[in-house]
Amino acid sequence: MNTISPGVAVVTGASSGIGCATAKALQGAGYRVFGTSRGAASESLAASDNLEGVTMLACDVTDDESVAKLINEVLARAGRIDLLVNNAGIGLLGGAEESSIAQAQALFDVNVFGVLRVTNAVLPVMRRQRLGRIVNLSSLLGLIPAPYSALYAATKHAVEGYSESLDHELRGFGIRVVLVEPAYTRTSFEENLVRPDRLLEIYDAARDGMNTIMRTAIEAGDQPEVVARTILEAATASAPKRRYAAGKMARQVSLLRRFVPEFAFDKSLRKQNGLSA
Template identity: 65%
Template sequence: MNKVSAGVALVTGASSGIGYATAAALLQAGYRVYGTSRRTPAAGPAGVAMRTADVRDDASVARLIGDVLAEAGRIDLLVNNAGIGVTGGAEESSVAQAQALFDVNVFGPMRVIRAALPAMRQQGAGRIVNISSILGVIPAPYNAIYAASKHAIEGYSESLDHELRGFGIRVVLIEPAYTSTGFDAHGMTPDQPLAIYDEVRAQAERLMQRGVTAGDAPEIVAQTVLKAARAATPKLRYTAGKMAGRVRLLRRFVPESAFDKSLRKQAGLPA
């Protein structure tokens, strides 16, 4: 596939955090950038055309893609960034809550991709960047629902990349670790909390807060997105930041028993 030159980019969840930084970086790199937010009105980086869209709603996504194509004529780069999390024991989230989280983190990207693909196929070129997480690579105690959604988007993206290469379209995954955003403050809380998990849930929340506070700047993730967008022959997966890179390396080469022991120690769980 030929290198994707600066063209029209669409970034979901661009009003804050990783999405905001990514939209700004793409604009600086010469892309014409559209960003989305569920809230109206939504502020994005200066120069980014913000649109209201809910990735949970088929009609909202169809309007978004239709409006961008009517105005810009094409979509060269799609960055699926919108996402939410939940911290707590897996059994503290009802199936309905898990479905609500998957509706944003998994089915949201699926909706946007399906709506954008006809135009990308007609162009004969395009790049889709899905923001995953290092929790799509490793087990994550007290983040089981969120980690499951990221494992799902990893499998979906890898399969999709094989399907779309013949049309000149590539799919890429970005895997950040802790990132200094408001992600922890805007996540779900378990809808069926159990007292037996109160102490460990609070501990997991503190660990998440410390990680986010000390995490990588969202601009580091944004630069990784830009690297993946510009690559003539992109890799399927890019880790973003030093921690994510170390974790992926350890997961690959450290024996499973040793990795398990280290993970439990880091999470403050008994051996």
């Protein structure tokens, strides 16, 4: 496969998990990498996460000024931005009606509008360069439904529609937008899930069951490095695909979603999630 030369990369949410593995993979491939974390950035953070060679900067993707400061700092240090990996995000597990509108908005503010903020800040730079690649971290749940993850799945479906549409808008400027869709990955995602802010007793048993299913799936899931390798492929392919399924499970489910009849896929999904027919 033909690849493009590495340049300057920005990876949001790089302090742990997939973001950390991605920053290391890009740095190893020759990129000059700037990673972000929501807390204060420091050399000690990079060292503690084995991110030597990666410059860590603070950025809150829900804050316009913080995003603008990040991009200005990267430009002051490196002069350009060739690759943006929008990885920062949070999860939420619970019945859809168990979250207030305010909680749903907060989730979208990170997972969707956070992507928009950082992308909008980077696009003028890439348009001037007539060159750039944006890799947006979606999820298998951006492709399929997920009971008790309705709001999280909604954010990822939104990112999918945004990314696919944006790619068509930007190709004339030499910029490509691609999606990476991981399945369950061995990170602290489950531990850091946001809990619904108005729990309903009627959902307790099903919610607890889904929590157990998710914990088991994560324990058996792909290592973050598997996703990082897929992101590197998406970042460097000279003629990128629209979306990349990351890992064996994601590839299998993606194929099943395309070719299995809807009623059969629906029945299988309910069975695997412990739901009655």
